[in-house]
Amino acid sequence: MLVKVFGAAVQGINATPITIEVNCTKGIKFFLVGLPDTSVKESHKRIISAIQVSGYKFPRQQIVINMSPADIRKEGSAYDLPLAIGILASSETIKAEKLSDYLIMGELSLDGSILPIKGALPIAIMAKEQGFKGFILPSENAREAAVVEGLEVFGVDNICQVARFFNGELELETTTVNIGEEFLKGQSTFELDFSDVKGQENVKRALEVAAAGGHNLIMIGPPGAGKSMMAKRLSSILPPFTMEEALETTKIHSVAGKLEKGISLMSHRPFRSPHHTISDVAMVGGGSYPQPGEISLAHNGILFLDELPEFNRSVLEVMRQPLENRKITVSRARYSVEYPASFMMVAAMNPCPCGYYNHPERACVCPGGAVQKYLNRVSGPLLDRIDIHVEITPVPFEKISDSTPGERSSEICKRVVKARQIQAERFRKIPGIYCNAQMTSKMVRRYAAPEAAGLQLLGTAMERLSLSARAYERILKVSRTIADLDDSPHVLPVHLAEAINYRNLDRSNWAG
Incomplete structure (x- = not known):
């Protein structure tokens, strides 16, 4: 008997429907075709054990399975459950009337239990778009898929539940999620707060400007000055997720299998901090079976x-x-996948190998030329993409011992959100542009052009500080953000002066 079961293949952060055709006829062989990878081919053994342990008979017939479309590579163990259900339906162990209404995915254990899968959210979105009535998947992924409205989501724990459901012997419970509640849950709750930071007012101001305009930032300072501490608190002053951003970010983490257990929708912007030994592929994504890299996992964060x-x-x-x-586009011989990677890059570094160049109290012991050589490890083109450079000096004892709490992250966030609202209104008619950091050269000339006095100040600064030409546009972008924080329609000299102060590494004499 020929039956059709429906699954999905995840490509990038989107899913494609897969039709699994199963035909049981006279014979004893097992054929699985349609470009399956090794893990899909190995499902034969898992399916036999799961069916038999669950009390059903594996058919003693020739079984031919085709996974269509045949030109898409089928990867992973998530096809175990639809393949098993197709075999049971083709051998008439379960009824096949309702199979076309449901999309089925899940990995089988040898005892018939169903293990979690990756990419449940994009698969659920595709199932809704394709008009499926429901989605049957592992219980651990049910809340994640239930974010999609208008689709019945059934979380199951073992293959017996699925078989009995199609035979009309069991009613599965629909998983529901209150999207508004999930979206708002924990948005304003952060473990780390800027009120814990003592001193460093100039650095906190630089981080506020970076958050307000979406600017990339680098902090340079000696060990123990607080670079990592403040970077970890930057998330607490970023604008809250929009629903669209939350869904897109959750899709990426779902595909990568990075969603925490029980989480249906991410409520905080991601903060990714890879170790410096990371490889190229782990950073940007890829591999034999492409997966999102750190830059995509940091999307919208x-x-x-x-x-x-x-x-x-x-x-x-x-x-x-x-x-x-x-x-980022990851290309392979047969196909290519595209992952979004819109993130704020925040970097931290010591000023020299010993770490104490420009330290107010400790002398640098590096030999001549070592500071410039150390800085040259970071290429000019990469620094060109970093808008704000800020130096950090150690906090004096008087500040550390002061018990007065600093300004809370919630107060800083209010100013950041207000500045972002100004930018959203400014760029509302320009698709793909949401903040000042994304402005093109043409937009900089239109929205961030300084007045005569500001232009004169900028020219003088570039000449006296020997600033490079690449610093010009970055200064204008940052000054536009500072003006937005001041609710100023024009870029004034005071805004330019502060932005110029954030280009330390562009100064020709910075490294001595």
């Missing part, structure tokens, strides 16, 4: 690169294009 010069040069260089295009 923060990518923190601590000890920036210690990263492999090739790892930093492959990030240059994604920083500009805000997406």
Whole structure:
């Protein structure tokens, strides 16, 4: 008997429907075709054990299974459950009347229990678009898929429940999620707060400007000055997720299998902090079976690169294009996938190998030329994509011992959100542009052009500080953000002066 069961293949962060055709006829052989990978081929053994342990008979017939479309590679163990259900239906062990109404995915254990899968959210979105009535998947993924409205989501624990459901012997419970409640849950709750930071007012201001305009930022300072501490608190002052951003970010983490257990929708912007030994592929994504890299997992959030010069040069260089295009395309011989990668890059580094160049109390012991050599580990083109450079000095004892709490993250966030609202209104008619950091050269000339006095100040600064030409546009972008924080329609000299102060590494005499 020929039956059709429906599953899905995840490509990038989107899913494609897969039709699994199963035909049981006279014979003894087992054929699985349609470009399955090794893990799909191995499902034969898992399916036999799961069916038999669950009390059903595996058919002693020739079984031919075709996974269509045949030109799409089928990867992973999530096809175990639809393949098993197709075999049971083709052998008439279960009824096949309702199979076309449901999309089925799940990995089988040898005892018939169903294990979680990756990519449940994009598969659920596709199932809704394709007009399926419901989605049957592992219980651990049910809340994640239930975010999609208008689709019945059934979480199951073993193959017996699915078989009895199609035979009309069991009613499965629909999983429901209150999307509004899930979206708002925990948005305003952060473990780390800027009120814990003592001193460092100039750095906190730089982080506020970076958050308000979506600017990339680098902090340079000696060990123990608080670079990592403040970077970890940056998430607490970023604008809350929009629903669209939350869904897109959750899809990426779902595909990568990085969603925490029981989480249906991410409520906080991601903060990714890879170690400096990371490989190129782990950073930007790819592999034999492409997966999102750290830059995509940081989409709509923060990518923190601590000890920036210690990263492999090739790892930093492959990030240059994604920083500009805000997406990464991974190409293979037969296909290519595209992952979004719109993130804020926050980096931290010591000023020299010993860490104490420009320290107010400790002398630098590096030999001549070592500071410039250390800085040269980070290429000019990468620094060109970082808008704000800020130096950090150690906090004096008087500040550390002061018990007065600093300004809370919630107060800073209010100013950031207000500035982002101004930018959203400014760019509302321009698709793909949401903040000042994304402005093109033409838009900079239109929205961030300084007045005569400001232009004179900028020209003088570039000449006296020997600022490079690449600093010009970055200064204007940052000054536009500072003006937005001041609710000023025009970029004034005071805004330019502050933005110029955030280009330390562009100064020709910075490294001595």
